[in-house]
Amino acid sequence: MANLKTEAMDLKFKNPIIAASGTFGFGEEFSQIYDLSILGGICSKGLTLTPRSGNKGIRLWETPMGLMNSIGLENPGVDKFITEELPRMKTYNTIIFANLGGHCEEDYLEGIYKLNDTNVDAVELNISCPNVKSGGMAFGVKSSVAYDIVSRVRKICKKPLMVKLSPNAENIPDMAVACESAGADAISLINTIQAMAIDIKNRKAVFENVYAGLSGPCVKPIALRMVHEAAKMVNIPICGLGGIMNAIDVIEFIMAGATLVQIGTANFIKPDIAVDILNDLEEFMDNENIKSLEEIRGII
Amino acid sequence: MKVLVTAVAENGQISKNIYRLSVKFDSEIKPGQFFMLKTTDNAFLLPRPISVNDVNENLVSFLYRLEGQGTKKISSLRKNDEIQIFGPLGKGFEPDKLLGRVAVIGGGIGVAPLLYLCKVLGKKADVYLGYRDKENMYIIDEFKSSARRCIVVTEDGSFGEKGYVTDYISYDDYNVVVTCGPEIMMSKIATICRDKKIKCYVSLERRMACGMGACLGCTVETKTGNKRACKEGPVFDSEELI
Numbered sequence: 001m002a003n004l005k006t007e008a009m010d011l012k013f014k015n016p017i018i019a020a021s022g023t024f025g026f027g028e029e030f031s032q033i034y035d036l037s038i039l040g041g042i043c044s045k046g047l048t049l050t051p052r053s054g055n056k057g058i059r060l061w062e063t064p065m066g067l068m069n070s071i072g073l074e075n076p077g078v079d080k081f082i083t084e085e086l087p088r089m090k091t092y093n094t095i096i097f098a099n100l101g102g103h104c105e106e107d108y109l110e111g112i113y114k115l116n117d118t119n120v121d122a123v124e125l126n127i128s129c130p131n132v133k134s135g136g137m138a139f140g141v142k143s144s145v146a147y148d149i150v151s152r153v154r155k156i157c158k159k160p161l162m163v164k165l166s167p168n169a170e171n172i173p174d175m176a177v178a179c180e181s182a183g184a185d186a187i188s189l190i191n192t193i194q195a196m197a198i199d200i201k202n203r204k205a206v207f208e209n210v211y212a213g214l215s216g217p218c219v220k221p222i223a224l225r226m227v228h229e230a231a232k233m234v235n236i237p238i239c240g241l242g243g244i245m246n247a248i249d250v251i252e253f254i255m256a257g258a259t260l261v262q263i264g265t266a267n268f269i270k271p272d273i274a275v276d277i278l279n280d281l282e283e284f285m286d287n288e289n290i291k292s293l294e295e296i297r298g299i300i
Numbered sequence: 301m302k303v304l305v306t307a308v309a310e311n312g313q314i315s316k317n318i319y320r321l322s323v324k325f326d327s328e329i330k331p332g333q334f335f336m337l338k339t340t341d342n343a344f345l346l347p348r349p350i351s352v353n354d355v356n357e358n359l360v361s362f363l364y365r366l367e368g369q370g371t372k373k374i375s376s377l378r379k380n381d382e383i384q385i386f387g388p389l390g391k392g393f394e395p396d397k398l399l400g401r402v403a404v405i406g407g408g409i410g411v412a413p414l415l416y417l418c419k420v421l422g423k424k425a426d427v428y429l430g431y432r433d434k435e436n437m438y439i440i441d442e443f444k445s446s447a448r449r450c451i452v453v454t455e456d457g458s459f460g461e462k463g464y465v466t467d468y469i470s471y472d473d474y475n476v477v478v479t480c481g482p483e484i485m486m487s488k489i490a491t492i493c494r495d496k497k498i499k500c501y502v503s504l505e506r507r508m509a510c511g512m513g514a515c516l517g518c519t520v521e522t523k524t525g526n527k528r529a530c531k532e533g534p535v536f537d538s539e540e541l542i
Binding site: 217272 | 302303338344345347370384508510515517518525526531
């Protein structure tokens with residue numbers, strides 16, 4: 001029998017399959033479809049220090065094998081997450097990540113202080129948010145900026161810390177090294193790719209913010225390349241994501257060097273897709289006589 | 301709600317651009333609820349939210365209008381082909397709250413979810429149906445046998461009354477109005493109902509990815525903050541909306 005147990009960040013995962021932030025809410029809806037304890041982990045909806053009502057206008061746009069979104073980090077804020085969502089999430093009997101974003105250093109640090117005092121298992125740091133103090137450029141674009149924010153968060157964060165990289169980073173290998181040097185316990189990549197859609201009849205951009213994040217199967221080859229690049233550069237575990245739709249995609253990410261993976265857009269395509277992926281993953285390993293994913297990790 | 305890969309029982313064109321698809325389904329469905337439908341190949345990515353048109357014993361039927369690639373692909377399914385269905389979703393109409401004299405007003409594809417409501421209400425409602433023209437008209441016979449009265453309006457007068465359905469409603473006869481259709485139509489109806497202090501429920505259509513409350517793509521601004529069309533809706537008290 002295939003063994004899917006995975007250790008990373010001093011945490012024991014039942015398997016490497018994690019539900020990606022922003023595609024799984026706080027698990028409540030999906031818990032009505034299947035038993036979430038089968039998952040390796042769940043990343044919460046992206047949180048900010050204070051509640052956000054998100055963006056106006058069209059928030060979703062389908063493209064060939066892709067989904068663009070401009071939700072705008074609609075979320076109840078860290079406090080409400082801690083009191084209203086986390087206690088229920090902890091009953092799912094899987095590793096819970098609080099995904100935390102911020103628009104300035106203080107946002108991140110205050111959010112971390114609050115999460116430190118909870119029983120959340122780990123933090124996934126979203127550094128793709130625009131930094132209001134540097135003209136709106138995301139924290140995750142320049143390695144030096146990312147290094148600064150991750151270092152400061154690391155100093156105070158008592159939880160295992162995974163940093164989620166943006167594919168819009170100037171240089172992925174440099175960015176991966178910067179996060180590792182700053183003390184990240186793991187990195188996850190990729191967040192959505194900045195993209196654009198135009199409504200030609202109305203002669204305007206589809207999204208009010210003009211640009212939006214692209215996810216889904218169309219980004220997978222790019223995500224795979226970036227995971228491969230990062231894996232060659234760092235020793236900390238990598239959590240790979242971007243367009244994973246099935247067990248074959250999971251194997252590809254593991255072979256490219258990922259220790260964990262996240263399922264995102266696919267949760268929308270078939271709400272119980274994680275069940276299929278886990279079953280197919282075990283079947284593939286048994287058929288190929290792979291006892292542990294260690295055997296194939298990073299072999300490319 | 302559950303995810304099923306099941307066989308198409310029926311799928312065919314019933315009017316210009318309008319198709320009916322039925323599948324077996326044996327759990328309870330409330331009028332106004334919807335399902336996420338998807339072909340099981342990878343022809344398109346996201347499932348399509350389609351409202352329930354009717355429920356007959358263990359068969360649920362959906363009416364959809366050919367809009368883009370997703371509905372085009374669904375329209376190509378034949379009897380016994382596989383389809384992925386996920387539902388029932390949303391809170392739907394609440395027939396228990398529709399007391400007194402009820403007007404049910406539909407426009408275009410918004411007519412579709414109102415039939416099952418009329419059946420559940422038991423020939424109690426007066427139905428007003430608006431279509432572009434006779435060619436685009438569908439299921440009026442079903443409404444005639446499920447409603448107290450059925451008034452059909454076409455924009456070009458090729459069938460029934462001529463003009464917009466909103467021009468033919470005798471609002472003062474009603475305690476409650478239920479509507480589904482183009483937003484401009486629903487907005488006009490809601491405004492009149494507000495003035496006349498008539499309770500008004502609207503069923504909204506939004507782009508959505510998950511259909512169950514997780515993606516936050518279908519947000520509706522209300523007086524008490526953001527609500528999700530897929531979960532707190534798609535039916536809202538019009539007074540809640542901004």
